[in-house]
Amino acid sequence: MAKSMIPAAKPIVGDEERAAVDAVLASGMLAQGAEVASFEEEFSAELTPGATSIAVNSGTSALHLGLLAAGIGPGDEVIVPSFTFAATGNSVAITGATPVFADIELDTFCLDPDSVRASVTERTKAIMPVHLYGHPANMDELSKIADEHGLMIFEDAAQAHGASLHGKKVGTFGTFGAFSLYPTKNMTAGEGGMVTASDPEFVRQVQLLRNQGMLTQYQNEVVGLNNRMTNIHAAIGRVQLRKLAGWTASRQQNAAFLDANLEGVITPPVVDGAVHVYHQYTIRIDGSDGAERDRFATALREEYMVGCGVYYPIPNHRLPSLAPYAPGLELPVTETAAKEVLSLPVHPSLSQDDLERIVEAVNQTAKAGA
Numbered sequence: 001m002a003k004s005m006i007p008a009a010k011p012i013v014g015d016e017e018r019a020a021v022d023a024v025l026a027s028g029m030l031a032q033g034a035e036v037a038s039f040e041e042e043f044s045a046e047l048t049p050g051a052t053s054i055a056v057n058s059g060t061s062a063l064h065l066g067l068l069a070a071g072i073g074p075g076d077e078v079i080v081p082s083f084t085f086a087a088t089g090n091s092v093a094i095t096g097a098t099p100v101f102a103d104i105e106l107d108t109f110c111l112d113p114d115s116v117r118a119s120v121t122e123r124t125k126a127i128m129p130v131h132l133y134g135h136p137a138n139m140d141e142l143s144k145i146a147d148e149h150g151l152m153i154f155e156d157a158a159q160a161h162g163a164s165l166h167g168k169k170v171g172t173f174g175t176f177g178a179f180s181l182y183p184t185k186n187m188t189a190g191e192g193g194m195v196t197a198s199d200p201e202f203v204r205q206v207q208l209l210r211n212q213g214m215l216t217q218y219q220n221e222v223v224g225l226n227n228r229m230t231n232i233h234a235a236i237g238r239v240q241l242r243k244l245a246g247w248t249a250s251r252q253q254n255a256a257f258l259d260a261n262l263e264g265v266i267t268p269p270v271v272d273g274a275v276h277v278y279h280q281y282t283i284r285i286d287g288s289d290g291a292e293r294d295r296f297a298t299a300l301r302e303e304y305m306v307g308c309g310v311y312y313p314i315p316n317h318r319l320p321s322l323a324p325y326a327p328g329l330e331l332p333v334t335e336t337a338a339k340e341v342l343s344l345p346v347h348p349s350l351s352q353d354d355l356e357r358i359v360e361a362v363n364q365t366a367k368a369g370a
């Protein structure tokens with residue numbers, strides 16, 4: 001019997017999500033309302049204790065509104081990684097500010113504090129680390145740099161729901177955190193995002209910006225957007241939030257099995273004090289020129305029916321959209337990562353048979369020297 005493809009990612013949506021959406025539809029209260037308010041409270045309680053959550057319509061909007069609320073705009077520089085989804089740099093650029101791309105550490109794939117330090121100028125306003133693949137960035141060192149230079153910290157936690165460093169949850173380290181609720185993320189609302197922040201004035205500013213600049217109808221205090229979340233999306237998110245801890249535990253168990261059994265590739269380490277939530281389980285094909293990694297991926301898919309993904313094949317500072325912000329910039333570790341990384345399935349729907357097939361596929365392909 002032909003094996004079926006093990007998908008690289010699989011959103012899990014069940015009867016409870018369906019029932020929650022039905023209840024909202026039956027209520028007639030479709031737009032932002034009580035369901036959104038409950039989701040915000042539950043999100044903070046579960047994932048960012050001490051912070052307030054503000055629900056918006058995407059992770060990108062969460063970054064964008066956070067940046068605007070922090071006063072980022074033309075003439076400002078924000079240091080970001082290049083090895084991330086384009087939304088990170090895009091959100092900075094769309095404010096009129098300049099994204100300044102720094103290099104990463106090859107073990108965690110997150111911002112390298114030395115590269116960040118070297119990127120600080122008199123225009124730098126903030127550092128925006130990404131907790132890539134669900135592993136927390138080096139917040140100890142980045143916070144030190146921010147303190148030394150009077151910079152803000154904005155966290156792109158789009159891939160890192162529940163991750164922490166020394167017991168402190170991502171999304172609570174800086175001026176604000178931004179989470180995504182896109183279907184392939186660790187939990188979803190269909191589409192959606194959360195801004196997390198603890199300063200009441202900052203929170204109020206984000207609440208204003210997401211709703212045409214008003215908290216009371218027709219009393220528009222500032223120029224704003226419509227980036228609201230609907231009650232329908234919030235209903236899905238609330239159910240998913242209750243399941244997240246169990247899913248994260250499955251991701252971590254799946255990762256532990258892969259750590260223990262993969263051979264011939266570099267598995268992703270977890271730094272001391274970090275909790276990794278494995279949005280992706282990303283191995284490196286050591287010394288790959290990119291083409292070798294692509295052949296490796298093709299072998300997994302075609303010979304073993306193991307889905308896999310490359311996040312991200314083109315560093316942001318080389319994309320046609322963002323390259324104009326980085327003329328002549330060289331980020332050697334970022335370039336290496338872009339050629340070597342391969343993300344394997346680690347999602348909660350994997351069976352033991354699936355995990356064993358992934359291990360066999362990787363170990364045989366590595367042995368064959370793709």
Ligand SMILES: *Cc1c(COP(=O)(O)O)cnc(C)c1O
Binds near residue numbers: 059061084
């Ligand atoms: C998904 C993602 C975003 C954007 O989130 P959306 O909900 O898709 O807008 C931002 N940053 C990173 C690192 C992401 O992975």
